Amino acid sequence: MKELKVGLIGAGFMGKAHVVGYSNTPKLFAPAPVRPIFKTVCDIDEAVAEEAKERFGFEKSTTDYMDIINDPDIDIVSVCTPNDTHAEISIAALNAGKHVLCEKPISNNPEDAKAMADAAEEAKKKGIISMCAYQYRRVPAVVLAKKFVEEGSIGEILNIRTQYLQSWSADPNSPLSWRFQKKYAGAGALGDIGTHVIDIAQYLAGDIDEVVSNVRTYIKERPVQEGGADLLGTVKIDGDAEKAPVDVDDEASFLVNFKSGAVGSIEATRNAWGRNNYITIELHGTKGSILFNYERLNELQVCFSDDPDDRRGFKTIYTGPAHYYGDVTWNIPGMNIGYGELKTIESYDFLKAVVEGVQPSTTFAEAYKVDRVCQAVLKSSSSRAWEKVQ
Ligand SMILES: NC(=O)c1ccc[n+]([C@@H]2O[C@H](COP(=O)([O-])OP(=O)(O)OC[C@H]3O[C@@H](n4cnc5c(N)ncnc54)[C@H](O)[C@@H]3O)[C@@H](O)[C@H]2O)c1
Structure with a gap:
């Protein structure tokens, strides 16, 4: 079987997710496109890099990502560092002829996001694949x-409502990691999780044309955390600790108008007690509706207008082998997949694209488009007016 050598940069939460995705690809997909070989892992924290090497089975560890960029033996690079570093690392990797799977949001500012989209476009001409996660x-x-939408089963889309609600930052003693600092993250809940539902909204209903928003920071300062990984609220620092200001949002909610004429609303917060990874999508069309809730990840609910009056309502479809592409995973609907398998589907798409030389979706250009919606949301929260996506 063909082998591809992997360099992983950033060995925190997402670093682990990419390792799970790559290592499970040949186990869950048959035929497997490739066998990934874990060559080098990089983290600026030496202890984290060394632990990741031992735990995940990399051949080497380093604290300098250029060791990965300069290694001619490495074929693919996963960028799993905080948002402010994505552009520098991804562009260096693309210029060195590596295929790049970069975490989202694509960057912490629109200039870098554009530079990444341009670099990816150039690299594509040389057969280099890039994908945003x-x-x-x-x-x-x-x-x-998406299939129901494309087939016209729910007619013309009138309205799409999407939400991404979490609770992990609702505690004011949850520290000021990189996720609460604009210079690293770019934006708060909007950039961190709002971007996922902006991407889904545009995937299902086309490009967003304009937005009007409310953006709020509820917890104005947090206990200082010097560097290191963001621990997603699992660690608290007591009330006497030194505090510093938060300069990103806790919550963003906005109305959107799509270029198609459809309307919608998008909400993102990390301060909603009781909500964990609550991603919901509700689509209303002229001939039916679709409902999805990530906390019921294997289910899709659909309702069709032409069902008889006395039995019209949502029915639940349990996804399974009929909906998986390739030969992914388990044979019986209801055996279900979870987050690890989802990251494996992503890895499979990326590795297959590299082997076949065909650019997959969630391109850097699409991710830049998501970033431009975020910029319009932030602008509207200051202007208090509808803002066009530039
Ligand atoms: N796709 C998703 O659903 C999803 C989920 C969580 C995070 N993310 C994204 O993944 C990225 C990483 O997030 P995370 O939750 O894994 O963060 P994390 O804080 O858990 O890990 C980041 C790691 O990167 C290391 N690092 C920082 N700068 C570095 C550099 N220059 N070179 C090498 N290592 C460096 C840190 O030491 C840390 O170990 C972010 O862009 C985030 O938005 C995506």
Whole structure:
């Protein structure tokens, strides 16, 4: 079987997710496109890099990502570092002829995001593949929703409502990691999780044309955390610790008008007690409706207008082998997939694209488009007016 050598940059939460995705690809997909070989892992924290090497089975570890870029033996690079570093690392990797799977959001500012999209376009001419990790549109139930839309089963889309609600930052003692600082993250809940549902909304209903928003920061300062990984609210620092200001949003909600004429609303917050990874999509069309909730990841609900009056309502489709592409995973609907398998679907798409030389979706250009919607949302929160996506 063909082998591709992997360099992983950033060995925190997402670093682990990419390792799970790559290592499971040949186990869950038959025929497997490739066997990934874990060559080098990089983290600026030496202990994290060394631990990742041992735990994940990399041959080498380093604290300098240029060791990966300069290694001619490495074919693919996963960029799993905070948002401010994505552009520098991804562009260096693309210029060195590596295929790049970069985490979302594509960057922490629109200039870098554009530079990444341009670099990816140039690299594509030389057969180099790049992909941004908006994995939620690869959920089989969301792919099925797209199929219903494309087939016209729910008619013309009138309205799409999407939400991404979490609770992990609702505690004010949750520290000021990179995720709460504009210079690293670019934006708060909007950039971190709002971007996922913007991507899904545009995947299902086409490009967003204009937005009007409310953006709020509820917790104005947090206990200082010097560097290191963001621990997603799992660690608290007591009330006497030194505090510093938060300069990103806790919550963003906005109305959107699509170029197609459809309307919609999008909400993102990390301060909603009781909500964990609550991604919902509700689509209303002229001939039916579609409902998805990530916390019921294997299910899609659909309702069709031409069902008889006395039995019209949502029915639940349990996704399974009929909805998986390739030969992914388990044979019986209801055996279900989870987050690890979703990241494996993403890895499979990326590795297959590299082997076949065909650019997959969630391109850097599409990710730049998501970033431009975020910029319009932030602009509207200051201007208090509708803003065009530039
Ligand atoms: N696709 C998703 O659903 C999803 C989920 C979570 C995070 N993310 C994205 O993944 C990226 C990483 O997030 P995370 O949650 O894994 O963060 P994290 O804080 O858990 O890990 C980041 C790691 O990168 C290391 N690092 C920082 N700068 C570096 C550099 N210059 N070179 C090498 N290593 C460096 C840190 O030491 C840390 O170990 C972010 O862009 C985030 O938005 C995506």
